[in-house]
Each structure stands twice: as structure tokens, then as C-alpha cells.
Amino acid sequence: MMSTALLQEVYQEVRRLYIAGSELSAGDFRLQKLLPRVEQLGERAAVFQKIAEGIRELISPQGATGEESASAVKLQRLALLLSSVLRTQGSTTAAGELQPVASRPASLTTTYTYRKIAPLQQALTTTGGGRYEVVKEAFAAGIFQDLRTLPLALGALNDAYVEIAEMATEQILPAYGSSIIPYMLDHFDPSGGRLEARKLKVIYRTGGADYMQLYADAAESGSEEVRTTAIAMLKGHEAYTPSLILWTRDKKKNIREAAYSALAGSRSQDAMDCLYHAFHSKDIELVTNGLREGMAEELTEKLLLDYWKDVEQILAEKEEKQLDKLQVRIEAYVSLFSSMDHALLNKLYYLILNHYSQFAQDRWYLLMNQVVYYVEQYGEREMLPLMFQLEDYREAYLPYAFRMAHRLLSPAELYEHYVGKEGLLQAGVVSKKRRARLPKLRQSIYSLLIRDEVEPALGTAYGSEEERMAYTLRLIPMEEVEQQWDARWLDWAVKIDDSELAAALVRPGMPDIQVYLIDKLKKNPEFRNRWAPIILQGLDRSGISREDKRELLWYTLDDKRNTSMYTLDPYIVRSLLELPVEDIERLEALLVHEDSKSGSRFRYEAATQLEYVIHTLKGMRA
Template sequence: MSTVLLQEVYSEVRRLYIAGSELASDDFRLKKLLPRVQQLGERAPVFKRIGEGIAALITPDASYPSAEAEASTLSARRLQELALLLTSVLRTQGSTATEGKLVRVETRSLDTSSAYSYRQIAAVQEALTTTGGGRYEIVTKAYKEGLFQDLRLIPLAIRALEDPYIEIAEFAMNKILPSYGKPIVPHLLQTLDAHGGKLESRKLSVIGSIDKEGSREVIYEAAASGSNDVRTTAIGFLAGQESYVESLLEWSGDKKKPIREAAYAALAQSDSIAAQERLYEAFSSKDIELVTLALRAHLPEALKEKLALDFKEDLHASFELKTDAKKLDKLSKKIEHLCAVFIDRTSPLLDEIYISVLKDSEHFNAIGWHVLINHALDHTENIGSEDVLDLLFQMEERSIHYLPHAFRCAYRLLSPTQLYERYVLNVDLKWKSRVNMEAKVRRQKLVQTLSSYIIQQISEYYSLPFEDHDYPHLLNVWELLPQEEVQLRWDPRWLDWVIEQDELELAAGFARADHPESQTFLRDKLKKNPEFRNRWSYLLLKALERTGISAKEKNDLLLTILGDKRNKDCYILQPYWFNQLLQMPPEAAEQVEEAQSRHYHEAKKQLAYITETLKGMRA
């Protein structure tokens, strides 16, 4: 018996179960099926009974014109009878078993829950299913709050790998998905397509970062036959595994540059002789740039010494080739790559090489190898011997531009008194006889080098207390070296010198309580430079605190700065200014309020907040 028609009828009966049996009267779908059922009823009694049941269900019963509740009960009973008959026939005559082989259902458990309310996760769901600004902040905030541990966000976390906003895609790859641990790997492997693009590369990156060992075969297959994006990612996960060195050696000769680059990077992390020989060979080929990048990250000790010996020989060769411009130019490129490989590397042989470069600096300057000399200066200033310091002093005598290197080495080897006398007392007398321009350049170099020790620039996030969101401002903040370190490592006479040079920031860094002249200097400079927008103006007030000014003197200065008409057009107050103004006495509220009109954006809001806070203190 064919049960197709019966299935259609049963489907409509189920619909009426949901909609309500009282809606069965004149139901047009059942009316449409009734003639076909009645036609079959002429040959099979069971279809005849089903047709009668349909007809009874869809025909309004005139015997219950005023009793709506009773009519409803009757239609429900008729629907139930029809459903019972249909179910009996389908169970006995039809087949309900699923075709195919019975197998165990695979499950992939994740240690997650759905404990968060929909309201909590709704914003994240919207951020990951739409486009537009502000989504990154919502996603990162949700991650910090642990919302991605909710089971409902896992599919969206995987989908985020292909988000059009690359920062969200990379955040999902580097933070969100790895936070699930190994249980997320099967979910990624299920849809991984090694021939895909950036999305598949990101999936593989997550898989490799979580379970490199467990997914080794998948990673190798992707490295061998995937797309370019997938292969370069996969090859990176084969680094340091000696069983794959042969494949890496083969891929280092691939026609595609990204594949060769990834293979060199992986070979650089191998201890095998074959890998190091390949890298050494490639360093003298067209791939020298790719190999340099690989060796900058990982340089095996044996290969370092081998390349250093070549470095030494090539430098000697430059003396013989100085008249052959073409060969010298080719050798110069190799020397530059060797210098790049040896950045931050140390060995007795490298020390010897770089010291010899400085001793022969006139030769290397003459052939234009200035990059080599700069690398030699960077390297030797950290050796820390008196002979090297003397050599750096000689270099400084030849060119003012070498002063920072000599100064940094002297700072480590000389006492604070010796350092000051070398760079101020003894040298100043000698430089007074030089032309003004040379003396000016030297002073600028010395000031810049001093500043790198005394004043540090840092970037920090700053949240304003009156803002109702968690998107802090990223500010560049200047900090003075702690006064204890200044007293320990620097000669006190530097303060007089920087005041003489009219260097405001350095004067702020060296300022101290037993030097009244510095307090006068800083006070005058702050009055002449009262603008909140100046990156260094707050350093002057900080320094005045070091000199020991009273709270009343500081408040008077703040009031003077607030009222100065030149103090305008600030976008956002530095945290130090904001906190100092908040500590002013309540009587200053009107002066702060008056200053609001001269500033913009966040600074204006900050001053308004300070005004309300000070007024509240008076209440």
C-alpha cells in the first residue's frame, strides 16, 4: 500500500493539533485532499473510513448552533479519532524506519554552558552577525567577561574567523578559540578545507596552536598539498620536528616565494646538519633576504660561528676590492644582511670583528659602508671594556653623530662624576673653540641622549570616570626618572648645565629640593608655557613638587594656569592634570568652569566633571 497520500493527510492533522481543532471546519487543505481519499475509498475500506473521518471533521455540525464549547469538543473528538485511525494505518502498513546502516553518533563535548541570559549575549551575537563600527570593542569586552564560554556563542566564535574586520578575525584566532582548548579542535577539523584561503589558514593556526602533536598528520597534509595561505601556516607548525626536515628541504626549493620563506623559517629551528647546510647555501643565493629573516628569529650556534668567519673574510676582501665597484657593491649587500643576522647576537669572534671595523672605520666610510659602521657602534657599546670606550671616544672625536654610542658606553663604565666631567667640563672648553654650528649639533646630540635616560615615554589606557562605556583612551604619557635614581646615578651638576642650556624637560628631570634656582626656573617656565596641550607642561609642575613647593603654592599655580587665556584648544587633559585639578579646594569651581569654554571634546567634559565635583564638595 502506498502511504504517500496518508502522510499528507497526517501532516495536515498535525497542523490542526497545533492550530486548534475548532479551525478544522471548512479547512481548504483537507478539502483539497478529500476527493483523492474518497476515490481510493472505492477500492479499500480503510480509505473509505478515513475519507468519512475527514468529511466529518471539516463539515460544520448544525446540531450545535448555540453551544460553541460543545462544538469545539466535538471537533476535537473527531480530530482525535481521525488521527488515531491514520496512525494505526501508517504504523501497520507504512514503513517508518530510517534507511541506511546504523552507526554510533559522534559527539564533540565542550566544557561550556548556557548560564548567561539572552540579554547578556545579544549584543555579541549582533556584533558577530553584522558589520559596522564599534563591534571590536563589544567582542573584546565580551571575551574579558567570559561570555564566549556560553555554548550559543561557539558557532559565532568560529564564524568570526572570516569576519571582514581583520582585527575581529585575528582576535578570534589568537584569543577566543584557543580559550576553549583541545575540545574546539574537532569542530574546526570538521570544516577545514586545506585548499581554501585565509579563513582555512586561520582555522589551521588555531588547530596548530592548541594541538600541534595531535593534529600532526592533518598539518603535514596541509603543508604538502594545501593552498599557499594554508601551506605557509602549516609549514610553520612543522618547525623543530626532525622527522619533517626532508620535506622542509624539498619545500625550500619551491617555486613560490611564500613557501620557500616558510620552509627557511622552519629549517632555522632545526638542529640537523642538513638544515643548517641548506640555510648556509641559500644565504649566498637569490634567497638571501628570506634566509636573513629566518636567521634573525632563530640562529643555530654552529651556523652563527660559520657565518661570522665568512663575515671576517668578506671584510678583509673589501680592502682588495675597493677599486672594483661592481664586486664591492655585491659584497656590500651581503655584509648588510650579515649585520642584520647578527643584531643582538654576541660572541668573542663578533666582538673582534666589530672592534676591527671601528679601527678601520676610515676605510669603510670611504667605500660607503656606513650601515656596517653603525652596526659596529651598536654592538661594541655593549661590550663594556675600557679599550672599547677609548675607541668609541675616538669615533666621537671624528664625528659628532657617534656621541650617543660613546655616551651610553661611558654611562655604564664611568662614575657619575667622571661622566659629567667628560661631557661637560673637559669637553666644553675644547668645543668653545669650534665653530658655532658644530657646537650646536653636539649640544643637541648630548641633550637627546640625556633625555633618553631621564624622561621615558609610555603608552597607557586611560578611562574617564564620567564615561559610561569601557573604551579607554590610549595616551602617550611622559614620566620622569624616579628622584632616587637621579641622585644615585647622575652628578648633581647636570642640573645647573641643563638650566644654562634652557632645557625645560631635563631641568624637570634633574630638579631637587636643595636647588632653589631650579624651582625659580621651573616656576617661570610654567607661567610662560601654561597650555594643558603641551606634552611636557605637566612635567614642570611634577618637578616643582620635587623641589618641595607647598600645597598653597601649587594651587596658586594651577589657578594661574587655568585663568591664562593662552591655555586653550586642549583635546584631552593628561591624567596628571586631571587628578591635580580634582584636588583643588572647592572655591576653585568657578575658575575651572570658566576655563571650559576654551577647550574641546574630552577636555571640556573633564573640566565640567571637575566643576561639578568641586561644587559638590561645598554642598
């Protein structure tokens, strides 16, 4: 068979001229270099002689005008001759045995432009900061559903930045559904590390119970990281209980903990016996971590009875070594039952409260915290006297008792107990112990009247900056104040000179309290402090007139003590938006630098927010 290597080389040069343009073929040095070899072969085969003639015609210098079209014809003739010879004389069959092509159906599209994909491609093929946000935004926008981003998603599974790799595991790859599983199974190596464990998680999230044998095999013979991952996937499948029990005796701590966690909640008697005995062994911490995720009711009852016995033993025990052992188990019980509401727990905590002096010690700190937290949430009224005794014994427990009393007592009963006829600040001598309780009482009332909230930092998006979120304090609705709080609390708040509580408790039609709050803000006019927005909310609630509020705002804005304002509470911004349009010039003056050293008192975000207020008011004037 005639050798076609030279023809292939000539054909490549012809293809080059197709791209460059036939008008550049005249005098082409590459074809000139190949021509002698073709002419030499032409002495033995006529076809090579014909090809040599075609080359000579093509590279010959162009003549008169109109020859450019002739060069295109010559190029086309030579190309047709070369392709015909190559197809008839050459061999295009690939070497080796024919095999079916492996393919996977894909429902993905290619609808996104490269401009949309390019930032994601750069984020997942480079290193450096800011990549996680790019990937997160691309996933939210659905860009990973473009077929061209599938390789990027697969590569993200092993990204050096853990947050990106975890996002690929938990969200990006599972979003493809079961069609992603073959990619995970390709080259899956159970003896590998974190990457293989992530592949297994993706398979579990998309394939579920269809791949139980894969999980079981990986749990049996994989690396430690793969085994712990796979063992968790056997939870709830009773057929694997014998294997899980066997792995609770593994030398590796992580394997034992994973096995205990997978056994938790099992209804198998063997599983419950295993977990029960482990709770009373050196693995108590490991099994507790697993049982917190859920356990069978029968095991719950059994451990609660042991909890009761251990509490009774504490009451009778005197030896320190035995108390040390009991402390370990008690802390495990506290961890295990921290979020559970159970009738037996209610009785047990009632027993502990009856012996509060014995348990209100440093050794049982975690236990007592759990008891008072539980009783505050779920305790019945009969337990309230014990909580009152406990708060008298140690003031640290007063907030729990107060919140419980607020839940169970009427508004009048609550006030009578904590202030009543004695009063915490009545005229005359007040005991040192009662005065020490006052901060805790105020803190408890704050927690019920004033709420921490997160809302957009109003005005920070003015211009080109993105609006951020701000932590702020908001008063509970007036309806709740009227229903849940005795009106006498307001007089008490004024007596102890707590302007925040007074603002939270004030009601419409109280001019004396309104004057008190205005005076407090004038004495402390710093808008950067937490009480300013609270007092403004209270004044609005009291029914302050628009003109009086305007006067108060300008008093505080003009006060020289109101300095270094870097951001304004959203409520203050809303109050400034209530100013009349006639005040625009005064607001603009606030942004003018007072001197070269200190500059404007409104800086950074506060300046942006003030500009937003000015811009909004100008829009109203227009």
C-alpha cells in the first residue's frame, strides 16, 4: 500500500491555507519545501505527479487582476485530489479491538454564556480568598446546572478550602440527583481518605438505601474516615445490628463512637443492651454523644431510673472518690436529657430542688443549671416556692425563678412577690442582700421586655454599598405589656431610675413619664449608645407629638457630646426620616467638617445613612 505520510503533511498545509486565505498561497515556502519530495515520488506514481502539478500551480506567482479567484479554485482542486487519494489509498481505522462507547445520559443544558461561567471556573481552578462566595452565588443562581460546569462541580469535591468541598458534598453534587452516582463510583477507593468519604456521602444523599451493600463493605474494610462515614449510613437498618455491635469493640475511638451512634434508636434488644452497658463503661462519653440523637423509649426509661438512683446515692454518699465517679455519670445524664421533657424528669428535678442546698455546689454546677432551666420551661406551680427559696439561697438562680414566675403567676402576683409591700427600693433601710439581687432582677425583666433582633441597617445601601444587617433592640408589643405586666412596674422602674425599663413599660397618656424619658435622653444624648433607640421607641409609644420629637432630635444632634457616630440604629434613621423637609439644610450642615482635626461627627456608615435621609427628604420636597 502506498505510504500516505507525505500526503498527510501536504494536506495539513492545504488546510492551513484554507484558514489563512488562498491569496497567500503564492510562493508559500512550506509547500515549496515539500514539492521536491512529491515530484520525486511522481516518477513512480502518476497520482503523485498530478499532486505535484497542483502544488506548482497553486504556489506560482499571481498574475493580473482576477487571479485571486483562480487561486481559490486551484486550492480547492488540490484539496479534493488529496482527500480523494487519502480516502482510497490510506487507512483511517483505529488500531485495536472495537469496544462500545461508555456514555451517561445528561439532562443538563448549556444555556449560560461564558461570561456567567467564567467567574465560577476561575474560583474553582485557582486558590485565594473570596472563592466561597462566588461558588455559593453560582449555586444559588443555578449555574451548576449547565453541562460545562459539571467537571468543576466534581473537582470541587476535593477543593483545598474545606467550606467549598463541604458545599459540593452537601448541596452542589446532590442537586444533580441520582445521575451523579456513576461519577462518584468511578475510581471510588474505600481505603482512601476524606475525598472518598465525601464521595460516599454524595452517593448516600442521592441513592439512599439502594447502595446498602456498598456502605456495608466500606464500613467493614475502608479507611478509618471512610468507615466512620459508612457506619453512620447503616443506622436504622436492623440487619446490620450484629456488625454495629461488633464495631463497638473496635480499638479505634472514632469507629466505636460511630457504631454507638448508629445503634441509637434501634428497637433491637441486643442493641439496647449494648448501649446500656456502654453507658456504664469507659465509653460513657462516646455512647452519650450517639444517644443524644435519639434512643428507644425502653432505653430512655431504663437510664432515667438509673439517673434517679444516682441522685439518691449522692444524697447518701460521703466519700469523695465515689462522688467523683457519680459526677461523671451525672454530667452524662445532663448531656443526654438536656432537651427532653419527661414525667420522670419532672419528679426527679423536684427531688433535687427539695435538696437544693446539697446540690447548689460547684461539683453539681451543670446539674443545677439543667434543673433550673428545665423547671423554668416545664415546671408546675407547685415547684415555684422551691425556686423562690433557691433564688434566695443564691442570686444566680433568680433569672430562672423570675421567668418561671412570669409564666405561671398573674401580673399582680408577680409584682407583689418581687416588689410588693417591702419593695426593693422603698424609703428606708434596704438589706444588703436585697440590693445585691437588684441587677439580676433588672436583667431578668430586660430579657422579657426588650428583644434582640436583626434587621437591615437602614440607609447603608445608599450609593454603591450593599446594605448590611444590624443587631438592634426592640420593645415587645404594647399588647403584651398591657396583658402581662402590672402597671406598678413602671413606677418602680422610675424609682430605681432605669430609663430603659421605663421606656419599655410606658403607656399612652403618661405625660410625667414622657418628661422623664425626654430628660434622660437630653442628659445622655449619644446616639451611639443602646438606650437612645429604646428611649425613642418609648417616647413614640407614649404619644409624643411630632414637634416635640423634632425638637428632641435636634437637641441631641446638635449636642457636642453626640460624637464619633459610626453607624445609626435603624430606629433612629426612621425617626430622622420624620423630620420636615425644611430641615434638609440643617442635616446637610451636620456632614460638613467642623475642623481639620476632628472632622464631621457622622462617619463611615453613619454618614452614608445621613446622606440617605437627606436624599429621601429631598425626594419628598420634589
